[in-house]
Amino acid sequence: MTDCLFCKIASGEVPSFKIYEDDVVYAFLDINPVNLGHALVIPKKHHKNLYDLPDETLSHMARETKKLAAAIKEAVSADGINIMMNNDPAAGQIIFHAHVHIIPRFEGDGYKHWKGLELSEEKIKKSAEKIQSILS
Numbered sequence: 001m002t003d004c005l006f007c008k009i010a011s012g013e014v015p016s017f018k019i020y021e022d023d024v025v026y027a028f029l030d031i032n033p034v035n036l037g038h039a040l041v042i043p044k045k046h047h048k049n050l051y052d053l054p055d056e057t058l059s060h061m062a063r064e065t066k067k068l069a070a071a072i073k074e075a076v077s078a079d080g081i082n083i084m085m086n087n088d089p090a091a092g093q094i095i096f097h098a099h100v101h102i103i104p105r106f107e108g109d110g111y112k113h114w115k116g117l118e119l120s121e122e123k124i125k126k127s128a129e130k131i132q133s134i135l136s
């Protein structure tokens with residue numbers, strides 16, 4: 001028993017418009033799409049978000065996302081594709097089962113996903129240094 005909506009979708013307990021599945025991933029169309037063809041790729045096993053995903057599962061999701069993005073682009077004659085993953089509520093995650101969004105884009109569709117801050121070069125440089133120090 002699980003209360004997770006996406007676990008229920010992956011198992012078929014909750015219906016969805018499936019586009020692909022294998023042993024590791026399940027892909028289906030988003031019920032509230034940015035554009036026609038907007039799909040979600042999820043691991044069949046429950047993982048909360050990016051940080052919780054085992055590397056092999058993430059690699060598998062990435063490979064399938066690439067394949068599915070090309071098929072979706074062709075199917076809906078999209079001009080472009082955004083690949084997106086929301087992690088944590090501050091980043092817009094509302095379903096806490098890891099998922100990658102494949103979002104078809106059309107010239108002039110008006111979807112805005114980026115704000116673009118004007119930060120000083122010094123501030124940007126310092127943040128790069130801090131990230132590097134955490135990684136080392």
Ligand code: 5GP
Nearest residue numbers: 016028029030031032033086092093094095
């Ligand atoms: P998040 O904001 O967590 O990255 O995205 C969750 C996505 O799941 C949203 O785009 C939302 O429309 C989609 N979603 C939520 N509930 C359902 C559902 O029951 N079925 C489907 N197919 N998509 C859902």
Ligand code: ZN
Nearest residue numbers: 004007046097
């Ligand atoms: Zn789940």
